[in-house]
Amino acid sequence: MTSDSRFDQQEFNDRLRTRTVGVRNEVIAGPVSDWTTDFSHAEPEWAADPYPIQDDLRQRCPIAHTERFGGAWLPTRYEDIAAIAYDTDRFSSRAIVVSNVRPPLELAPVGGVPPISSDPPFHHDARKLLLPAFTKSAVAHLEPETREFCHSLIDGLAGQDVVDAAHDYAQHIPTRVIARMLGFPPEDGPHFREFVESALEGVNLPPEERIPRMEKLFGYLLAQIRDHVDNPRDDLTTYLINAELYGSKLEPGHVAGTMSLLLIAGIDTTWSAIGASLWHLARTPADRERLVADPSLLPAAMEEFLRAYAPVTMARLVKEDMRWNGVDMKADDWVLLSFPAANRDPAQFDQAGEVVIDREVNRHAAFGLGIHRCVGSHLARMELRVALEVWLERFPNFSLADPAAVRWATGQVRGPRTLPLRIDRP
Template sequence: MAVDERFNREPQQQGAEEELGTRNEIITGPVSDWTTDFSHLEPEWSADPYPIQDDLRQRCPIAHTERFGGAWLPTRYEDVAAIAYDTDHFSSRAIIMANFRPPLDLAPVGGSPPISSDPPFHHDARKLLLAAFTKKEVARQEAATRAFCHSLIDSFEGRDLVDAATDYAQHIPVRVIANMLGFPPEDGERFRVFVEDLLEGINLDPDDRAERVNRIFDYLLEQVHAHLDEPRDDLTTFLINAELYGQKLPPDVVTGAMALLLIAGIDTSWSAIGASLWHLAKTPSDRERLVAEPGLLPVAMEEFLRAYAPVTMARLVKQDMNWHGVDMKAEDWILLSFPAANRDPAQFDRAAEVVIDREVNRHAAFGLGIHRCLGSHLARMELRIALEVWLERIPAFTLADPGAVKWSSGQIRGPRKLPIRIG
């Protein structure tokens, strides 16, 4: 067995203690007033957040809530962008708004670098990973991704009803990221559970959440040791061997980065693919046009990303301050809604409409500022291939039951149940 003393800590010490910090009261339930009591966990937000965001943008562009110990929700593009770029006043050490805050000493590294890192560490941690996500590297995954999409649709043979979320969209990023990290593809179901535990279980009791986080890091340590025994040409081996500041990466940085790639690499793309298919299933004119004009797809998918941006990130206020007329306190949450920014009419013409041939589209679906998604080339490839193959193989499809569509809750929004009738 290969020996690497960095990874000899007990698995339960690899991340859970970094997740837990100041515990806040668990607060859920109906919203009384979205300007003063907003909650991104309520069913009406999950089902359709856009009317709520549009109303807030008009009446109270930086909403507040006492839930989760105090949080703010900007809905204008200019405010979202300003906060995203302002690393002096806002910390990224926690990017999932939960019922507790991680300890202050977790900065500047954070639990899942580089997305949870602050300057100056962020720059170096991000630079370390950039080479793995260039267009050239992502192109190496394209043929296998296309073949896998075809195999998924092959499995539909003889069926006129499929779930485009559970039978198609969710499997694609799972397979791609498993290949990149060198994880067993048959572990895909475990990955989906990890996603739900980390991103949709945010209102759980902190002890329960810690147990679920431990399960993720236990699995990641298993994969590290498997790679130590049998090094491979993949991202996991790269992270194990990588050096920063002349030293090998600490275990929590290795496993934290692996957790980021695994969780973020799955849920965001799964959601984007599902939302795009949902739109095409309910909008026959757009579907028919893309079938007739496949060359329009790269432009159309940017519009799907703008209109149905899946990702909302969180920040923490560093110190008491008055920001743009709002009195923020240290450790207040900021819910940084890129979906709301993408539908700001001050930034986009016909912002509420889906215009599949929109020529100018500087959307924020991949974030803004230093934390702009380093996997954007990969996400675009997965979305493009998934839609190309689907439209080629299944040019005619509709929603089987619009009322049966179910969207995820929390900060990553996408269809989790999407019944589609083929033909």
């Protein structure tokens, strides 16, 4: 039996239930009738190509609304998205994934997955706990192992004329890195991918299906926590178990919530960024050939891929009824902060709808804006850079094997889930 009573099975389960019980809304799915009044980021049309929709909304209705998910707003201009991201007085982060379940108010200011779900002033201190693990120097120590792993993945694809770069390459890289950081068994990768899909792509499932899926995730995390309590080691899980805030060790929900955040966000965002970058290079031979001929362009190209194909859309909850920039928002309305839309706003970026791999000035919002800017940005950049360097070194000539077979994830993190590429060998 574990010696840390914080992680007693029954008490942990009871705490988890209080986190997943909230205001439930009718499940609303199906084709969109009008994107200005009935948008849904969970529909296949949005997943396949959201950019024309966003561009149209930015012109006709820059802050769109829907009654789906119990009521939500979608700003598409950079200035509006930035204003909301920085406004912690009127918008809460206690839930950052839009679904048909609104978490209880009691979760604030911690939220379910701190620090990204935390409001000030708690957010500052919760975020500070994680900073040492994600500095440039800490990330640099992970690079040699990451590079070696990328080469081993390429070795496993040897001799294949068509490979699925999303399924057989991109997804495995952040999965291995995050497992290493948290001290989880690397062979549990299939579980991690299941958790990612449940958390981010299952938002329109009925609560009776969605909640058990989340319970499965936290059940896995509890098992890992209890093992680390009994067998401490040098990893992030042991660090979180022993960390203190305000003179006390972290609450069980804080420990598990942060682990959940690192596991899900740390995998899906980078998986998506790697896949989208390879998709672009496969369909744009001129850019691929430039990078192969001049690898020094890769840092600028990476930032442009992050801008043009930013994977992440975050959410906020309106704190109280108010008139905001010409629309009437109500308490507990969702607000989707589409950083992909912000990154393609022509008022903010020249040639906003084009991919310019040598763009010199690129202050994109792919890692978010405001106090919740991604704590793992150095890690994500390292993984993306190494993944592309190794791929281009080993497979300099490739193209889309079947453009119609590419499948993009639905929900708030968008990236290729199926990406068949044809490898042209010398």
